[in-house]
Amino acid sequence: MYRPLRQLSSSHSRTILSMYSCFYITVSNSFRPDDTDKLFLKAWDQLVAVAPALEKLLKKAHTEKGQLKYADSLNKISRSILSARQYHTSIIRREIIDFISFDDDDPPLAKHPKSLRGINHPATLRLIIPHRYRDKVDDPEFVKKLQNGSITIRATDWPAFLYNEEQVNDNNIEDGLFTGPIILQVFYAIFFGLGSATTGEYRKNSIAARNGMRKVTGRNIAYAAVQTRFALSAVEKWNIPDGHFDYQVFYNEIVDFFEEYPEDKQSVLTLNFWNK
DSSP, X not given: OOOOOOOOOSHHHHXXXXXXXXXXXXXXXTOOOOHHHHHHHHHHHHHHHHOTHHHHHHHTTTSHHHHHHHXXXXXXXXXXXXXXXXXXXXXXXXXXXXXXXOOTTXXXXXXXXXXXXXXXXXXHHHHHSXXXXXXXXXXXXXXXXXXXXXXXXXXXXXXXXXXXXXXXBTTBTTXXXXXXXXXXXXXXHHHTOHHHHHHOOOOTTSHHHHTTOOSOOHHHHHHHHHHHHHHHSSOSSTTSOBTTBOHHHHHHHHHHHHHTSTTOHHHHHHHHHHXX
């Protein structure tokens, strides 16, 4: 087999290559995927479903010509992914201020600069704080500990914006989860257009319609959640560390919620809610 794939131009492409490589080596009966491999393999299934030609290109990547075509396809996918994410980010980071419900005593929050968001403003703090700390956001000592790093916000704690407060149950962390109004608005803004973010109506000439999106999946929800969390944060760019919060872990945690146990009652109810 011809091996030296040198045409990959970005970390996005190299990630996709890893995903495809995991698929390729499954032809060996001795291969046993670890947890990271399983994530890539699931992503592979999703991607091949919308771009079946990729599987054919991969199978032909045993020659130099085949690998060059394979690498070129990976780079095109990578550029498209990056372009779409940047486009969505530019919209959501600007418009999310209009989606936030402010308390009467909240100070004003302009759309620029973004550095005023996150833990630096009470309205965004109430949304990004782990839900278990929701009743402490008005405590000055608690906020001070957040600011000096004594208390950290991590991706494994579900943030408050994921919840519908009317359905929250202190005895069950999953009640109301993934049905918060702001993530719904962000989802609609991304997949159906800004006009739908306020009306909640399906639009025919939308990204969802053009891409044949027939149902909402856990990965769609995860993507909207990541864009929401980034827009609410104070960091200006994706490559800038956001304290202890890891966006990749956040995305994977949400995907796992829906895909690890797809028959789980809460998972089924949540997806039914999104697809009704």
